[in-house]
Amino acid sequence: MISRRLIRTKILQILYAISRKEDTSLASAEKELFFSLQKAYDLYHLMLLIPVELSKVNEWKIEIARQKLRPTYEDLHPNMRFINNRLIDLLKKNKQLNRYMSENKIGWGGYTEMFRSLFNTVQERDYFQAYMTREKVDFKDDVKVVTTILEQEVPQWADLESALEEMSIFWNDDTDFVLGMALKTIKGMRESDTPDKPLLPMYKTEEDIEFAKKLIRKAILNRDEYYELIRTHSQNWDFDRIALMDLLIMQLALAEIIEFQSIPVKVSLNEYIELAKIYSTENSNNFINGVLDHVVKDLKAQNKIIKVGKGLIET
Known part of the structure; x- marks a missing residue:
């Protein structure tokens, strides 16, 4: 997942930081580089969880409507299409995604309100309403509505930018690239995928790790x-x-x-x-x-x- 362009960008940022302080050692610079690349991989998993979080908001809204003192017919018989989205179900059940989030103690806890706000926006979009009211949808339709949300809503989602700044200083310039990797993963999913479906590896090859090590060392030394x-x-x-x-x-x-x-x-x-x-x-x-x-x-x-x-x- 980590591209050489991202590696170059991260090293450039570290060189800039080093130029501002005289006491940075080669070892600490290298450590910071690989930590920042690890954080980019964290963000990749968080991006994959955005559709899951929106599905949770949909479930919450349906449950609130059911608990009304005088629920309408629509409240009691809600449209469950987005909740039953097969692509989102694959993400929910993906073992690697769940294991990574658990082992690294990362997630969207504490940011419920911003997902509620985003879902309210999505609900008003023509593409979403068309998806929800179509007579029948297949897996391609499920994928399409999710990718449309990620492509059209997430890049202009101001709350996301603020949240990521709060969560990690390393994510300031990573969003576009990492979102692209998340979209690549989602578009590559198939309805027949099992929970064991692997996600993108952090590095394509060991050569990329060596590239990062050698480039930062030579640039500094x-x-x-x-x-x-x-x-x-x-x-x-x-x-x-x-x-x-x-x-x-x-x-x-x-x-x-x-x-x-x-x-x-x-x-x-x-x-x-x-x-x-x-x-x-x-x-x-x-x-x-x-x-x-x-x-x-x-x-x-x-x-x-x-x-x-x-x-x-x-x-």
Whole structure:
């Protein structure tokens, strides 16, 4: 589930934090990196529980209506379609999801009101009303209503942003990516799935773990070397006036370009240009691209950038 882009982003954030304090050791930086990646995996499981929590709200509202002094026919014979949603039932029964939430002591306890508010909003949507009133629905319809809620409501759900800020400082920039992974999981579910259906693993391969370890170590240990390369190839700029985030992005990019022989230079450059578009100023990506291009050409001329296997691909 953890992508290399997320790893790069997390390391960039840690480099920024390190630049603000002088006493951070390599060991503590690495520990913080893997803790923050673990928190992203926590958030993945929380995202999968959003439909389950909405189903609980639906059940609660139905029970409240039944307890009225003078319940209507609709109160006593409620529409149970969303409660009986087969996709949500798979999530409720998934052993890995339940075990993970229990072992890591995470969940949506204490946030009932925000789910009630979200469900009230969802109930008014045309797509939800169409789902609830259709004569018959199949598993695809059950999946569709859940994915529509996650795609259309969650990204603009202000209460969620506030809740996640309260729960963990590590989730500030993770929501979009993790929500995408939750949607990928849900869209991959089948009606025939059993409670033993595995969720996405935290890492696709062991190579991603090694990538994270090596990248943060090289970026920190070789900082001065990378800074000197940047200084040499940004002669039209006062090095001391280069924006801190621009400097950190180039520092991290050089660590990857120089130290990872199997990653093509172009792939690395594109990744860090994308990071610059998100975390730096409007024109930073052009500046960063220009400096890195000069550094790479110089290092290649000196045979200091060696690529093998997939790293030789330049397209």
